[in-house]
Amino acid sequence: VKEFAVLGLGRFGSAVAKALFEQGHFVLGVDTDEARVAAISHCCSRAVRADVTDEEALRALAIWEYDAVVVAMGNLQASLLATILLKELGTKYVIAKAASDIHGKVLRKLGADRVVFPERDMGVRVAHNLTAFRVVDHLEVSPEFSLVELTAGREMAGRTLRQLNLRARYGVNVLMIKKGQEATYLPLADEVVNEGDVLVVAGRNEALTRFERVLE
Amino acid sequence: VKEFAVLGLGRFGSAVAKALFEQGHFVLGVDTDEARVAAISHCCSRAVRADVTDEEALRALAIWEYDAVVVAMGNLQASLLATILLKELGTKYVIAKAASDIHGKVLRKLGADRVVFPERDMGVRVAHNLTAFRVVDHLEVSPEFSLVELTAGREMAGRTLRQLNLRARYGVNVLMIKKGQEATYLPLADEVVNEGDVLVVAGRNEALTRFERVLE
Numbered sequence: 392v393k394e395f396a397v398l399g400l401g402r403f404g405s406a407v408a409k410a411l412f413e414q415g416h417f418v419l420g421v422d423t424d425e426a427r428v429a430a431i432s433h434c435c436s437r438a439v440r441a442d443v444t445d446e447e448a449l450r451a452l453a454i455w456e457y458d459a460v461v462v463a464m465g466n467l468q469a470s471l472l473a474t475i476l477l478k479e480l481g482t483k484y485v486i487a488k489a490a491s492d493i494h495g496k497v498l499r500k501l502g503a504d505r506v507v508f509p510e511r512d513m514g515v516r517v518a519h520n521l522t523a524f525r526v527v528d529h530l531e532v533s534p535e536f537s538l539v540e541l542t543a544g545r546e547m548a549g550r551t552l553r554q555l556n557l558r559a560r561y562g563v564n565v566l567m568i569k570k571g572q573e574a575t576y577l578p579l580a581d582e583v584v585n586e587g588d589v590l591v592v593a594g595r596n597e598a599l600t601r602f603e604r605v606l607e
Numbered sequence: 608v609k610e611f612a613v614l615g616l617g618r619f620g621s622a623v624a625k626a627l628f629e630q631g632h633f634v635l636g637v638d639t640d641e642a643r644v645a646a647i648s649h650c651c652s653r654a655v656r657a658d659v660t661d662e663e664a665l666r667a668l669a670i671w672e673y674d675a676v677v678v679a680m681g682n683l684q685a686s687l688l689a690t691i692l693l694k695e696l697g698t699k700y701v702i703a704k705a706a707s708d709i710h711g712k713v714l715r716k717l718g719a720d721r722v723v724f725p726e727r728d729m730g731v732r733v734a735h736n737l738t739a740f741r742v743v744d745h746l747e748v749s750p751e752f753s754l755v756e757l758t759a760g761r762e763m764a765g766r767t768l769r770q771l772n773l774r775a776r777y778g779v780n781v782l783m784i785k786k787g788q789e790a791t792y793l794p795l796a797d798e799v800v801n802e803g804d805v806l807v808v809a810g811r812n813e814a815l816t817r818f819e820r821v822l823e
């Protein structure tokens with residue numbers, strides 16, 4: 392069981408707080424807004440109304456004792472100031488949400504251990520989902536590596552994965568195949584692919600882009 | 608080449624618009640805020656200042672001709688009203704960003720073809736990243752299936768993937784192994800894993816949870 396503090400209970404912050412709490416960890420939620428503090432109180436361990444840019448408030452919460460602190464305020468100044476204070480007070484691990492690349496760079500310079508870009512990353516993901524023909528979802532796992540969920544078209548139908556030989560031909564790996572409601576994880580080479588089946592395929596970004604183009 | 612319209616140029620909307628534009632598609636960006644319209648104009652095909660809750664404005668843009676329209680305003684009323692209008696005007700595919708589950712449900716009832724929750728989904732992902740011992744990242748691909756990035760500890764060191772036999776023992780598949788800067792995609796069974804190597808592992812959620820617990 393770990394202890395976490397989430398500063399700023401907007402959409403992102405409250406989602407982090409709830410998920411950590413549901414996993415059985417101790418979660419402190421902090422916000423200046425009384426209504427947001429009240430709203431989170433049943434899905435976190437402790438909810439406090441405080442201004443996290445106030446050093447005394449952070450000291451009163453003994454914020455440095457937490458395993459990690461999430462800085463989730465959208466307000467730029469508050470986000471930067473809280474990050475500086477947290478690090479000065481000896482907080483082990485600070486993860487901060489950034490609204491832009493510049494904001495992210497500054498947060499890193501001020502000592503944030505990790506910076507996340509929720510809206511930007513989801514925006515890029517949605518853009519990929521919208522454009523790949525018959526690709527249902529495209530998930531970038533890392534700058535080099537992606538997952539693609541696609542619907543098997545006619546050219547794949549009736550053949551086994553061994554026959555399709557996607558790995559040798561395109562450098563992509565089929566992780567899962569869904570036939571209607573039934574899903575097979577890590578399907579074997581003799582699995583037959585039918586038109587309309589949904590495949591989850593993994594591989595290097597360049598390999599997947601080439602593979603997706605072939606489908607189009 | 609497809610044609611997309613992005614309504615609302617906040618962090619999420621502008622990320623979608625830029626990514627689609629970079630992929631070579633035609634992108635129309637719309638916002639009431641002149642500064643945001645100006646800011647996006649060099650990374651989209653056309654940027655227009657308009658109020659998307661105004662039916663005449665949407666008609667003037669012939670919004671129904673786009674392959675997909677992204678509704679990316681945070682303002683609840685604007686988001687719902689724009690969605691209704693888009694569907695009434697015959698827009699083929701509407702993808703809308705929601706700020707909460709309720710907002711999402713209403714959008715679907717009003718005809719949104721797809722609803723996304725950028726901050727919430729990222730919040731859940733960050734929560735997973737923070738809590739799994741030596742797990743660097745945990746990505747839920749679907750409700751049943753996840754990817755986990757983890758650092759090989761001592762118990763894995765010096766053994767080949769064949770010896771580790773993760774697939775038979777835990778039902779998880781190693782997609783990638785990173786040794787320092789060098790990454791091997793879809794590593795073969797004779798690949799040796801050393802302490803500190805980063806593995807990207809895929810599998811069913813329950814299998815991964817069990818696997819992660821074993822590591823702890």
Ligand SMILES: Nc1ncnc2c1ncn2[C@@H]1O[C@H](COP(=O)(O)OP(=O)(O)OP(=O)(O)O)[C@@H](O)[C@H]1O
Nearest residue numbers: 399400401402403422423424442443464465466469
């Ligand atoms: N100094 C502060 N101390 C504590 N809480 C703060 C402070 N400044 C802002 N907050 C809180 O942070 C929360 C999130 O900030 P805000 O809503 O501006 O960001 P956002 O980027 O739109 O959030 P999200 O996208 O996660 O919904 C708000 O509930 C706000 O009250």
Ligand SMILES: Nc1ncnc2c1ncn2[C@@H]1O[C@H](COP(=O)(O)OP(=O)(O)OP(=O)(O)O)[C@@H](O)[C@H]1O
Nearest residue numbers: 615616617618619638639640658659680681682685
């Ligand atoms: N009726 C409207 N017509 C056009 N644009 C609008 C309208 N209402 C709001 N917008 C624009 O939508 C954009 C995004 O809205 P807002 O910033 O409220 O949402 P947000 O959820 O905080 O966005 P994000 O999280 O993506 O940054 C803003 O730039 C705003 O000017």
